[in-house]
Amino acid sequence: MASRIRLEDRECPLSTTVEHVGEWWTLLILHDAFDGYTRFDQFQESLGISSSMLTTRLKTLVADGLLERRPYRTSPVRHEYVLTELGRSLRPVIVALAAWGNSRLTPTERSMILVDAHSGEEVEPVVVDAKTGCRLDDSAAYVFTAGPAASDAMRSRYAARPAMPAEEAKVGPEDSRTALSRAASTGCA
Incomplete structure (x- = not known):
């Protein structure tokens, strides 16, 4: 392409x-x-x-x-x-896109839904922070900013926002069990 x-x-x-x-x-x-x-x-x-x-x-x-x-x-x-x-690794992206498409429809208008494979119950996909389990769809609480490898142009674009410290950028995501446990303790899950 x-x-x-x-x-x-x-x-x-x-x-x-x-x-x-x-x-x-x-x-x-x-x-x-x-x-x-x-x-x-x-x-x-x-x-x-x-x-x-x-x-x-x-x-x-x-x-x-x-x-x-x-x-x-x-x-x-x-x-x-x-x-x-x-x-x-793109599956969560496809799931999120489908969920967004379904969010515009009433339940009776949906031709495809995501369900738990064992229970058959419909699930509601959301994107969450791996550290806290908090939903990331709040645009006031979560914003993009320049990362450690950002060029001058990227840093200029996000100049009003704090850059991520390099030591934080190196930390890998937690596994989902840890994130869910942390989410429960922060009250945002």
Whole structure:
């Protein structure tokens, strides 16, 4: 896919992510992959996409490291497309996008919902801070700011906000159990 990122946005994680997954068919192919589709004909039948468009998008997803192309038959050679670890890490993004789409609809208008695989109960996906478990949809409480690797242009954009200390940027996220436990103690879960 041709780059549509403005020069000044090359360091912005949102811009670079959209460059990889912001195309209509790409998101739908990834959604099908999360639903277990792996073969060209499965994607094509599910999406009603042309062979040439599907070929192009699958090649891009493989080149970007989101899917891995593996042979599943040798005579004739046939390949399947399997999510990589990097590709699987996009699942929360797909879930959040679907949840946002459903939030605009009444429950009776929703054609697809997310449920607990064991209980069958509908769940409400939200994005939370891994440290506290607090929801991040409060735009007054959580804002973007320049990070430790920010350029002068990025620092200028966020000059009114404090930059993240380098030692905080190096700390990895906690596991979900720890975050939920901390959320319970902070009262924001």
